Amino acid sequence: MSKKKIILIDGNSIAFRAFYALPLLTNSSGLYTNAAYGFAMMLLKVLEEEKPTHMLVAFDEGKDTFRHEFYQEYKGKRDKTPGELTGQFPLIKEVLDACQIRYYGLAGYEADDIIGTLSKMADAEEMETLIVSGDKDLFQLVTDQVSVLMTRKGVTEADRYTPESIQDRYGLTPSQIIDLKGLMGDPSDNIPGIPGVGEKTGLKLLHQHGSVEEIIARVADLPGKKLQEKVTEFQEQALLSKRLATIYCEVPLDFGIDDLEQPSIHTEEVIETFKKLEFKTLVDRIKKGLGDQSGQASESDQTLVEYQIVSEDSMGDWNDLLQSDSLSLNVELSEENPHRSELVGLSISDGITNLYIPANVVSKWNKLLDWLGSSNSQKVVFDGKRSEIALSKLGISLEGIEMDILLAAYLLNPSETSLSLSDVVSQHSEYTLASDEEVYGKGAKRKLPTGENLAQHLAQKAYVLYGLQSQLKPEIERTDLANLLYDLEMPLSRVLGKMEKLGVKVDGEQLEQLGSVLQETLERLTIEIYDIAGTDFNINSPKQLGEILFDKLGLPVLKKTKTGYSTSADVLEKLAPQHEIVDKILHYRQVGKLLSTYVEGLKKEIGADGKIHTHFNQTIAATGRLSSVEPNLQNIPIRLEEGRKIRQVFVPSEENWMILAADYSQVELRVLAHISGDPSLQKAFREAKDIHTQTAMDVFQVKEEEITSLMRRQAKAVNFGIVYGISPFGLSQNLNIPQKEAKQFIERYFETYPGVKQYMNDIVAQAKQDGYVTTLLQRRRYLPELYATDFARRSFAERTAMNTPIQGTAADIIKKAMVEIDRVMVEKKMKSRMLLQVHDELIFEVPVEELGSMGDLVREMMEQAVELSIPLVVDLNIGQSWYEAK
Structure with a gap:
C-alpha cells in the first residue's frame, strides 16, 4: 500500500499571491476573478503533480486571534484587503467545492495554526505532508516528513523546502526560523523584532548562539557596543516577537486526518464551475490532466464527434x-x-x-x-x-x-x-x-x-x-x-x-536609396555626437550613454534604474533644452529605428509580386479601431521628415495611375462636438473655424491676431487630450508645464465648453448604471473597473468611459465609409482600388481618368457616412506616391 500524503494549503496566502501576481481579470458579469483564477491554476498543478490522498485548505477566520490578547498591535499596520479580492473568496470556495476539497477556518486562530496542528498530527502518523504557501513562517513546521512548497513567482512556480534546503539557505534548523523572526521581526505582520537587526545580522547571531534566549543571555559576547545596547534594550520585544511568530499546533479541531481523505475529482463538476467563472483556458487542462480516479474522462468533458x-x-x-x-x-x-x-x-x-x-x-x-x-x-x-x-x-x-x-x-x-x-x-x-x-x-x-x-x-x-x-x-x-x-x-x-x-506596391529601388540616405545620416550623427562628447562610445548602450551624459557632461539625473542611469526617451526629451548632444541622440535613435524597423523591415515583407500584403486586425482594439501587422503600415512615424519619406516607397501598381489620400479632418473632435452638444464647439465647426485657434481664443480670452504658436499648440494638446480623458498630470507631461498650470488650463477649457464637461459627467454616471458605454452605432464596451475600490483603476475606467464613445464612433464612421465606397465602386465598375486604412485616412490607387469621379465619390461617401449635427470634412490629396499625396 502506497504511503498516504496530505497537502495543506495556506488559502489566504495563495489568494493574495494570485491577486497581486495576475492582472485584474473580470468575467462578462463584471466579477473580479484574477485571484480565483490564479488559485485554481495552483490547485490544478498541485493535484496533477502531487496526487494527494488527503487535503485541506486553511483560511483565516475573523480579524482578531489569540495573539491579539497579548499584543494588540499584531498585524495592525496591514492595509485593508482590497474589495476586488474580498469578493473573490466565495469564488475560490466554489472551486474547492467543485473539486471536493475541504476548507476550514476557526475564529481566534490563523490558517498557519490550523496547518501547524494538522501537520503535527500527520507527522505523528508518519504521513508525507506538503504545505503550500507564500509565507516563510511555515518553514518552522518542516521535518523529515513535512516539506513546504513556497511560491516564488506568481502562483504556479514554487520551490520545495526540506530540512536540508533550509539548512543550505539559512544555515538554520526549521525551529530556528522562529528565532530569526524574533530578532528581525516582520513588518507585514507588525512583529517588531529588534530595531536595526536585519536578516544578515540575525543569521550571524543565530549561527553563533543558536536562539534568541541564548543571544540575550550572552549579550556581553555580541560584537559591537551598539548591538549589545540594542539587544539589551529590546530583549523583551525580541521574546514577544518570537512568541508571535511561533505557530500554535494545538488548535481544537472538530475533525481528524481521516476526515480529510481526498475523493475522486469529477471533472464534470469542475468544468461546470470553471465555465461559470469563465476560466476558459483551464477547462481543457482539467480534461487532460485530471479525469475521474478511474482514469476515464467523463463524456461531458469531451466534444469527440463522429466524422x-x-x-x-x-x-x-x-x-x-x-x-x-x-x-x-x-x-x-x-x-x-x-x-x-x-x-x-x-x-x-x-x-x-x-x-x-x-x-x-x-x-x-x-x-x-x-x-x-x-x-x-x-x-x-x-x-x-x-x-x-x-x-x-x-x-x-x-x-x-x-x-x-x-x-x-x-x-x-x-x-x-x-x-x-x-x-x-x-x-x-x-x-x-x-x-x-x-x-x-x-x-x-x-x-x-x-x-x-x-x-x-x-x-x-x-x-x-x-x-x-x-x-x-x-x-x-x-x-x-x-x-x-x-x-x-x-x-x-x-x-x-x-x-x-x-x-500595396513598393518601389524597391527607392527603398534602397532611402536606406542609404538614412545610413549616411546615422553615420553623420555618430561623428557629431562623438565630437560633442569628446570621445567615442557605444551610443546604443544605456550604460555608456549614461556615463557620458551624467558623469562627463554633468547633466542632472532625472531617473535611475536598477542598472544605473535612465536614458529613456522621456528622460532625454526633458534634458534636450539643456545640452545640444541630447537632441542629436534623440535624432540618432529615431533614424536608427527608421532604418532597422521600416527600411530593413519592409524589405523582408515584399512579396514576389513586388507588393506588401499587410494583415488588418478587426478584433484587437476594444474601441473598434483597425490595426495592421506583418508589417504594421499604420505606425510609420511621420514626426520626422525622414519618417515621412518612408511613404515615398508606396506607389501605384500601374502606369498612369495616382495615389489618392482621403483624410477625415479632426473627426474625433467633431464627434465630441456632436455627442456633447456643446454650442460653442459646434458653432466653431459649423463656421469652419480652425478649432485649435478658436479654443486658444476662448480659453486665453484674446483676439485671433494675438494667438501665438505656443497658445495654439497648448490648445491643440487640450483639444485632443480631452478626447482621451487626459489628466492634469498627463497634460503637464505633454506640454512640459507644471501640473498646477495644466489643471488650470483644463478647468478654463471646461468653462469655455461646459457641454463637454456635462457630457463627461453624464457618460460616466450612465456607464456606472449600465456597466458599459456605446458608440453612435451601438458598439459596446464593458467597463467593470468602474466599480473598483482602487482609485487608479477606477479613474482609468472613467476616462475610458469618456473617450470610448468618441474614439469608437470615429472608428465606426470610417468603417461605414469603407463599406459604402466599396459598394459604389463595384456598382459603377470602377477600376480604382482601396489599398490601406490608416486610422482616419483611406489610401487608394486610381487611374488618371478616374481621378475626378473617384475624388467626388470618396468625399461624398466619407462625409455622409454618418449624419452628425455638424459637418464631417474630408481632405483629399493626390500624388505619385503616398508621400506626395499628403
Whole structure:
C-alpha cells in the first residue's frame, strides 16, 4: 500500500499571491476573478503533480486571534484587503467545492495554526505532508516528513523546502526560523523584532548562539557596543516577537486526518464551475490532466464527434449534405497568416454529420466548389476574411457567409483578448475544444498531426462552430448588435480581404536609396555626437550613454534604474533644452529605428509580386479601431521628415495611375462636438473655424491676431487630450508645464465648453448604471473597473468611459465609409482600388481618368457616412506616391 500524503494549503496566502501576481481579470458579469483564477491554476498543478490522498485548505477566520490578547498591535499596520479580492473568496470556495476539497477556518486562530496542528498530527502518523504557501513562517513546521512548497513567482512556480534546503539557505534548523523572526521581526505582520537587526545580522547571531534566549543571555559576547545596547534594550520585544511568530499546533479541531481523505475529482463538476467563472483556458487542462480516479474522462468533458473523411472516391456520397440550409465551414491553414499559409483542408458540419475534406480533395470536388462560391448557400465561419484569402489563393471563391463567429464574439466582449475558436467555445457553449496550440504545438515545435488525429480535430471544429451560431445569435440581437455585425463588420471583413489580397506596391529601388540616405545620416550623427562628447562610445548602450551624459557632461539625473542611469526617451526629451548632444541622440535613435524597423523591415515583407500584403486586425482594439501587422503600415512615424519619406516607397501598381489620400479632418473632435452638444464647439465647426485657434481664443480670452504658436499648440494638446480623458498630470507631461498650470488650463477649457464637461459627467454616471458605454452605432464596451475600490483603476475606467464613445464612433464612421465606397465602386465598375486604412485616412490607387469621379465619390461617401449635427470634412490629396499625396 502506497504511503498516504496530505497537502495543506495556506488559502489566504495563495489568494493574495494570485491577486497581486495576475492582472485584474473580470468575467462578462463584471466579477473580479484574477485571484480565483490564479488559485485554481495552483490547485490544478498541485493535484496533477502531487496526487494527494488527503487535503485541506486553511483560511483565516475573523480579524482578531489569540495573539491579539497579548499584543494588540499584531498585524495592525496591514492595509485593508482590497474589495476586488474580498469578493473573490466565495469564488475560490466554489472551486474547492467543485473539486471536493475541504476548507476550514476557526475564529481566534490563523490558517498557519490550523496547518501547524494538522501537520503535527500527520507527522505523528508518519504521513508525507506538503504545505503550500507564500509565507516563510511555515518553514518552522518542516521535518523529515513535512516539506513546504513556497511560491516564488506568481502562483504556479514554487520551490520545495526540506530540512536540508533550509539548512543550505539559512544555515538554520526549521525551529530556528522562529528565532530569526524574533530578532528581525516582520513588518507585514507588525512583529517588531529588534530595531536595526536585519536578516544578515540575525543569521550571524543565530549561527553563533543558536536562539534568541541564548543571544540575550550572552549579550556581553555580541560584537559591537551598539548591538549589545540594542539587544539589551529590546530583549523583551525580541521574546514577544518570537512568541508571535511561533505557530500554535494545538488548535481544537472538530475533525481528524481521516476526515480529510481526498475523493475522486469529477471533472464534470469542475468544468461546470470553471465555465461559470469563465476560466476558459483551464477547462481543457482539467480534461487532460485530471479525469475521474478511474482514469476515464467523463463524456461531458469531451466534444469527440463522429466524422467521415472525404476521399476522391466518396465525394459523390456527400453531395446531398451540401444542399442543407446552413452548414458550418472551417478552413484550416498551415500558419496563422493566410498570406503565408497552405491549405490543410476543410471541415463542414450540419450539427449531425461532420466531414473532413483534405486539401487535395477540395479542388477536385466540383459540387463543393459550387457550394463554396454560392451566395445562396449559408455558411457559419470563424474569421471569414482569413478563410476567404486562403481559398482565393487556390482560385476558389467564398460567398454566402451567414455569420462570422469571430466577429460576433468580438462584438459581444471587445475587451476579450483570447478569441481563438477554442476560447470562444469555452466562453459561449457547453462544449470544450482542444486549442490549436495543444494539438499542433507552439512556435518551432508546431507540427500538424496527420490522419485520424487531424481529421478528429477539424471535425470537432466544424461541429462546435455550427453550434455556436445558435448560442451567439440571440445574444447579438439581445444586445442590439445585429446591425453592427451584419451591416458593418461582416461587409467590412470582405473589403479588408480585398485590400489584403491586392496589397500595396513598393518601389524597391527607392527603398534602397532611402536606406542609404538614412545610413549616411546615422553615420553623420555618430561623428557629431562623438565630437560633442569628446570621445567615442557605444551610443546604443544605456550604460555608456549614461556615463557620458551624467558623469562627463554633468547633466542632472532625472531617473535611475536598477542598472544605473535612465536614458529613456522621456528622460532625454526633458534634458534636450539643456545640452545640444541630447537632441542629436534623440535624432540618432529615431533614424536608427527608421532604418532597422521600416527600411530593413519592409524589405523582408515584399512579396514576389513586388507588393506588401499587410494583415488588418478587426478584433484587437476594444474601441473598434483597425490595426495592421506583418508589417504594421499604420505606425510609420511621420514626426520626422525622414519618417515621412518612408511613404515615398508606396506607389501605384500601374502606369498612369495616382495615389489618392482621403483624410477625415479632426473627426474625433467633431464627434465630441456632436455627442456633447456643446454650442460653442459646434458653432466653431459649423463656421469652419480652425478649432485649435478658436479654443486658444476662448480659453486665453484674446483676439485671433494675438494667438501665438505656443497658445495654439497648448490648445491643440487640450483639444485632443480631452478626447482621451487626459489628466492634469498627463497634460503637464505633454506640454512640459507644471501640473498646477495644466489643471488650470483644463478647468478654463471646461468653462469655455461646459457641454463637454456635462457630457463627461453624464457618460460616466450612465456607464456606472449600465456597466458599459456605446458608440453612435451601438458598439459596446464593458467597463467593470468602474466599480473598483482602487482609485487608479477606477479613474482609468472613467476616462475610458469618456473617450470610448468618441474614439469608437470615429472608428465606426470610417468603417461605414469603407463599406459604402466599396459598394459604389463595384456598382459603377470602377477600376480604382482601396489599398490601406490608416486610422482616419483611406489610401487608394486610381487611374488618371478616374481621378475626378473617384475624388467626388470618396468625399461624398466619407462625409455622409454618418449624419452628425455638424459637418464631417474630408481632405483629399493626390500624388505619385503616398508621400506626395499628403
